[in-house]
Amino acid sequence: MADLHDQRILVLDFGGQTTQLIARRVRESGVYCEIHPWDISDEVVREFNASGVILSGGPESVIAPGSPVIPQAVLDMDAPILGICYGMQAMVHQLGGEVQAQASHSEFGHAVVNVHGGSALFDGLEDHRLEDKSQLDVWMSHGDRVETLPEGFSLVGTSANAPSAIMSNEAAKRFGIQFHPEVTHTKKGADILRRFVLDICQCDGLWTPGNIIDDAVSRVQEMVGEDEVLLGLSGGVDSSVVAALLHKAIGKQLTCVFVDNGLLRLHEGDQVMKTFADNMGVRVIRVNAQKRFLDALAGVTDPEAKRKVIGNLFIEVFEEEAAKLKNALWLAQGTIYPDVIESAASTSGSAHLIKSHHNVGGLPSEMRLKLVEPLRELFKDEVRTIGMDLGLPPIMVQRHPFPGPGLGVRILGEVKEEYADILREADNIFIEALLRHDLYHTVSQAFTVFLPIKSVGVTGDGRRYDYVVALRAVETVDFMTARAAQLPWDFLDEVSRTICNSITRISRVTYDISSKPPATIEWE
Ligand SMILES: Nc1ncnc2c1ncn2[C@@H]1O[C@H](COP(=O)(O)OP(=O)(O)OP(=O)(O)O)[C@@H](O)[C@H]1O
Ligand SMILES: O=c1[nH]c(=O)c2[nH+]cn([C@@H]3O[C@H](COP(=O)(O)O)[C@@H](O)[C@H]3O)c2[nH]1
Ligand SMILES: NC(=O)CC[C@H](N)C(=O)O
Numbered sequence: 001m002a003d004l005h006d007q008r009i010l011v012l013d014f015g016g017q018t019t020q021l022i023a024r025r026v027r028e029s030g031v032y033c034e035i036h037p038w039d040i041s042d043e044v045v046r047e048f049n050a051s052g053v054i055l056s057g058g059p060e061s062v063i064a065p066g067s068p069v070i071p072q073a074v075l076d077m078d079a080p081i082l083g084i085c086y087g088m089q090a091m092v093h094q095l096g097g098e099v100q101a102q103a104s105h106s107e108f109g110h111a112v113v114n115v116h117g118g119s120a121l122f123d124g125l126e127d128h129r130l131e132d133k134s135q136l137d138v139w140m141s142h143g144d145r146v147e148t149l150p151e152g153f154s155l156v157g158t159s160a161n162a163p164s165a166i167m168s169n170e171a172a173k174r175f176g177i178q179f180h181p182e183v184t185h186t187k188k189g190a191d192i193l194r195r196f197v198l199d200i201c202q203c204d205g206l207w208t209p210g211n212i213i214d215d216a217v218s219r220v221q222e223m224v225g226e227d228e229v230l231l232g233l234s235g236g237v238d239s240s241v242v243a244a245l246l247h248k249a250i251g252k253q254l255t256c257v258f259v260d261n262g263l264l265r266l267h268e269g270d271q272v273m274k275t276f277a278d279n280m281g282v283r284v285i286r287v288n289a290q291k292r293f294l295d296a297l298a299g300v301t302d303p304e305a306k307r308k309v310i311g312n313l314f315i316e317v318f319e320e321e322a323a324k325l326k327n328a329l330w331l332a333q334g335t336i337y338p339d340v341i342e343s344a345a346s347t348s349g350s351a352h353l354i355k356s357h358h359n360v361g362g363l364p365s366e367m368r369l370k371l372v373e374p375l376r377e378l379f380k381d382e383v384r385t386i387g388m389d390l391g392l393p394p395i396m397v398q399r400h401p402f403p404g405p406g407l408g409v410r411i412l413g414e415v416k417e418e419y420a421d422i423l424r425e426a427d428n429i430f431i432e433a434l435l436r437h438d439l440y441h442t443v444s445q446a447f448t449v450f451l452p453i454k455s456v457g458v459t460g461d462g463r464r465y466d467y468v469v470a471l472r473a474v475e476t477v478d479f480m481t482a483r484a485a486q487l488p489w490d491f492l493d494e495v496s497r498t499i500c501n502s503i504t505r506i507s508r509v510t511y512d513i514s515s516k517p518p519a520t521i522e523w524e
């Protein structure tokens with residue numbers, strides 16, 4: 001098999017909200033791609049050796065001084081280029097055309113583009129739902145617009161507010177589109193991106209789940225040789241898929257360590273151990289470190305401080321367990337591509353650190369173990385697909401994500417065992433009800449938060465003065481932005497009554513309706 005990474009698309013990020021979606025659509029077409037910031041050096045561009053380049057959208061205006069530019073090395077390449085929105089405008093601006101700010105002509109949302117034809121990227125793709133077959137139903141989001149095309153380019157499509165909605169230089173294989181093909185609201189968007197990477201860039205579409213697994217297996221085998229590998233297994237999607245993959249790659253050289261830190265959900269420890277014993281035949285060591293974590297967290301109230309305590313203790317436990325093995329030189333983790341992109345964003349200095357995720361960026365610099373992260377290049381949906389292909393049960397692969405610091409960031413302020421016990425009961429009621437009503441898979445993530453404040457209630461003529469919990473359920477594609485799920489009122493009512501009736505220490509249940517931004521998904 002040819003190297004899976006030989007054919008590769010470079011996605012240059014100009015700060016667009018949907019850049020990750022571009023990469024996902026390219027991957028779905030069966031082609032490997034990576035997202036890099038627009039200001040990477042010319043050397044990195046040349047080393048990347050792209051089969052094609054896609055320039056993303058972005059919030060800035062190409063005519064404003066100091067705005068992001070396309071690296072010269074990209075413009076010097078022979079590989080095909082597709083500029084999307086800001087990416088198109090930057091191409092025009094840098095290749096000698098003209099872009100103007102047209103505040104009165106902004107287009108946000110649905111638009112129709114008339115395609116004049118004659119472009120290899122569009123011919124035959126027309127939207128047949130529309131009466132006029134030369135029209136495309138698209139989604140726009142721009143204020144600036146292209147007024148004059150650069151030399152060598154011709155006009156391929158027009159919309160009401162973008163006279164140059166599509167342009168191309170067919171001979172040079174350079175295309176610019178003002179609309180966003182990566183969003184599902186653009187009806188033929190996925191087809192356009194597929195056409196670009198498969199036909200225009202001539203990639204073979206080898207990036208399939210089967211090939212990804214074979215490739216990861218052989219790379220891991222080559223990397224670790226005869227050494228033993230320790231995997232931090234949480235029972236979550238990512239580390240479970242890593243376990244299945246490593247089991248396939250190195251069999252008995254793998255030992256999984258599952259740390260019960262006292263911050264897990266109800267019965268989770270037993271369930272994880274049982275699922276793995278039943279389904280996988282891998283060796284899992286359970287470390288009961290509840291007391292150790294809770295003791296270390298006593299008196300700690302600041303969210304970032306709590307995260308650090310938990311993250312450091314995880315590593316301590318992993319290193320202790322590794323020392324008990326004969327030859328463990330490697331620590332495997334379920335790091336996935338969004339973790340990498342986000343931690344790059346938070347280390348580049350241009351983005352603010354919102355919260356420290358414990359597994360990336362938070363590792364001590366003098367760690368003795370070397371890292372194996374076979375999912376580092378994959379999106380969550382790709383991870384789920386290969387998990388299914390590796391034979392993991394759907395309940396494991398389709399689970400909602402659960403943060404490493406667990407209930408530690410869902411108990412506001414100081415963590416106490418008593419609070420964790422109450423929270424586990426309440427959360428279990430919520431999640432069981434979601435499953436029973438077939439609502440679990442309609443939301444991306446759902447959980448309960450413990451508020452260490454007391455509120456007055458009345459039950460059976462008596463006064464109650466007890467704790468409050470908040471239910472949280474969100475819908476999101478990439479967990480970078482999210483909105484509160486609109487769960488049915490009757491359902492929320494049932495959950496709230498069940499919680500207050502069966503847990504005497506809770507007097508009140510609230511539902512969190514904040515979106516991200518301005519809130520985050522977790523409360524801490
Ligand atoms: N309780 C735990 N015991 C051992 N390792 C853990 C534990 N919690 C987290 N980890 C390690 O930290 C990594 C990151 O956690 P994270 O929650 O992002 O991934 P996950 O649990 O594998 O998947 P998911 O995102 O679906 O919850 C895990 O892949 C795992 O290696
Ligand atoms: O493994 C993890 N370690 C962490 O420290 C961590 N903090 C948040 N999350 C999860 O990340 C997603 C986004 O969460 P936020 O909107 O709260 O940042 C949500 O899915 C959160 O559950 C974490 N996952
Ligand atoms: N979505 C975009 O890429 C917008 C590009 C540019 N900021 C404009 O408003 O036209």
Ligand SMILES: [Mg+2]
Pocket residue numbers: 234236237401402403404
């Ligand atoms: Mg997890």
